[in-house]
Amino acid sequence: xxxxxxxxxxxxxxxxxxxxxxxxxxxxxxxxxxxxxxxxxxxxxxxxxxxxxxxxxxxxxxxxxxxxxxxxxxxxxxxxxxxxxxxxxxxxxxxxxxxxxxxxxxxxxxxxxxxxxxxxxxxxxxxxxxxxxxxxxxxxxxxxxxxxxxxxxxxxxxxxxxxxxxxxxxxxxxxxxxxxxxxxxxxxxxxxxxxxxxxxxxxxxxxxxxxxxxxxxxxxxxxxxxxxxxxxxxxxxxxxxxxxxxx
Ligand code: 6PG
Numbered sequence: 254x255x256x257x258x259x260x261x262x263x264x265x266x267x268x269x270x271x272x273x274x275x276x277x278x279x280x281x282x283x284x285x286x287x288x289x290x291x292x293x294x295x296x297x298x299x300x301x302x303x304x305x306x307x308x309x310x311x312x313x314x315x316x317x318x319x320x321x322x323x324x325x326x327x328x329x330x331x332x333x334x335x336x337x338x339x340x341x342x343x344x345x346x347x348x349x350x351x352x353x354x355x356x357x358x359x360x361x362x363x364x365x366x367x368x369x370x371x372x373x374x375x376x377x378x379x380x381x382x383x384x385x386x387x388x389x390x391x392x393x394x395x396x397x398x399x400x401x402x403x404x405x406x407x408x409x410x411x412x413x414x415x416x417x418x419x420x421x422x423x424x425x426x427x428x429x430x431x432x433x434x435x436x437x438x439x440x441x442x443x444x445x446x447x448x449x450x451x452x453x454x455x456x457x458x459x460x461x462x463x464x465x466x467x468x469x470x471x472x473x474x475x476x477x478x479x480x481x482x483x484x485x486x487x488x489x490x491x492x493x494x495x496x497x498x499x500x
Contacts, residue, residue, distance in 0.1 A: 257464065257485045261494045265452045268490045269302035272450050275486065276307060276393065277314040279446060283392040284319045291381075293323045293394040293436070295405075296338030299450045300395060304346035317350045321380070325394055325441065326406040327360035329369070329423070329432035336430055337362055360434050366423030370434050373421045377440075388420060394436075394444040396478065398451045399428075402459045404475040406435035413437060414474050438477045446484045449475070454492040461496040 262268040276292070283290040294300065307315065324338055332339045339359045347357060358376055361369045381389040396404045407414050408426045416422060416437040425431050441447060451460055463475045464487070470477040478485065 255480075255484050257487055259464075259487045259489065259494070259497075259500065262488065262490050264492075265302075265490050268450065268452050268488055269306060272300070272303040272395075272448065272488050273306040273311050275448060275488070276303070276395075277311045279393050280315045280320060283445075284316050288319065289392075290315075290320045291323065291389070291392045292320055293325045293391045293444070294338070294342050295395040295397045295450065296324065296326055296328070296341065297397040297399075298341075299397050299452055301341055301345045303450065304342055305349075308346040308349035312350075317352065318356075320352075321356055321358065322347065322352075323358045323377075323391070324360050325396065326433055326435040327362045327369075328430045329362045329366050329434065330430055331363040332359060332361075334362075360421075362434065366432050366434060370419075370421040370423045373434065374419070377420055386418075388439050388443040391440075391444045392446065394441055394447045396441070396447060396449050396475075398449060398456055398459050398463065398475050400455055400459050401427075402462055402473040402475055404449070404478060405441065406433035407438070407474040407477065409472055409474055411474070414470050414477050441478055442480050442483075444480050444483050446486065447478055447480050448486045448488060449478075450488050451493040452490045454495065456493045457496040460487075460489060460493050465498060 280290040327338050328336045330336050360373050377389050413422045420440050462473050
């Protein structure tokens, strides 16, 4: 695993723009290299502005017809629910792009969680041509960081942090809505690139713990993210990076 690459931006707006720039660059490289860009989206609120920039200012920078959209986690709610990660991505980006329906691989949050998790694993096997025990290799997995140190829907103390076989699991978390679907570490850590987007003073302690604290993924789940053969990029604004040791 390569050392995490930290990019610290002056403020949230610069962070959002840089995240869009990095994503457009990775998309172009992926499409040139193997004909498509497999893009695993993060949920939460931080990526929303970057998604909007990708669909507007950076619209012409990406060959969108070659992009395949996936999610690293989803809330167990219908796709038109305000809490849905799909709904946020659709509102800010997907609805502004002339995509074919088969480019968008939504986790079915409206279905019973265990069934939705199994169905998404089937979708991954089909789309990536996976054999038994194989994991998809995403060109980019975008992630956020919760102030409780979670990422995707891998929350502190959840056994899913140590999952080694399953690709997608249904979890109950200490947040609203509590029932969620999440990629497991083997999927995230098989990515070509993982990019964390973290903004704001409220995340500074979490960033400090994850990047400079003692290794304890049960307390700091984002520490489990360590791509086996890939790059990890942390895009931080100065506020989120404010407690890090000088580098
Ligand atoms: C989710 C996300 C989650 C998110 C963090 C940060 O479904 O909520 O996948 O992991 O990235 O909670 O959320 P914010 O960007 O809203 O701070």
